[in-house]
Amino acid sequence: MSPRRSLVWLGLTPEPERELPTTVAALRTAVRDLAHTPAEAAQAERHRVERLILHGTQQRWLRYLAEVTGLVTAVAGGARPGDRRAALRAAEVVLDHHRMLIGLPGTGYGRTAADRRALESAVRTLRTAPPDGDRG
Template sequence: MSARRSLVWLGLTPEPEQELPAVVAALRSAADDTPRPGLVAAERRRVERLVLRGTQRGWLRYLGEVTDLVVAAADATSPVSDPRPALLAGEVVLDHHRMLIGLPGDGYRHTDGQRRALERALARLRSLPFRHPEPRSTV
């Protein structure tokens, strides 16, 4: 690791690395009712690699991908049966991006468009009627 590499971004909050892998896997496999364990494990490995060996730029690029998934889930033409994964992912990323204001550098300015997009997407997701899955028959 370079002595010039800034690590200040790692001190923000652990929520993204804890919460995002499962919900991002669910968003990536939106066609499935539940994410496959392999997808969750792959997301965990990706996040771990970004946190342990990555840079703030790479981390923000990943969070940009998550933002795109949340915005797509909130799209009026997107069939969202369960908005909870997108809501959680959006709230976690939005909170993270808001905290960037306290860090040196241009991360806060760089994520301005994502913050606005997430605020709109979260408002839309909160307004969606949630269809609870049908109970599975045990008979």
């Protein structure tokens, strides 16, 4: 197997593929005019994650998780409306994943350093701010 198609990243943890579809669907649909039910949105996200896991690479997977990080930090920072509990759960799952990258060969851990810092900040914010986002 060539180093470009290494599958070692798939062995980290099942939580992202189990937890992210529902939480990410909730974050994505928070600002859309819902053409689909929450269950349909979650199923579409589940298919996306499944395709990434079955046919993707670590690089593509990390890009997806960076996209999730962007959604989370936008909700935490108030730049985007969204379910703060879903944002917190997504942040915790991605942060745990990124921390485990230290045990894998390659540059994944270093590549996710900025995302880890952003997620740590978002987790602090989401845990301390009221669920409705009212800080005052």
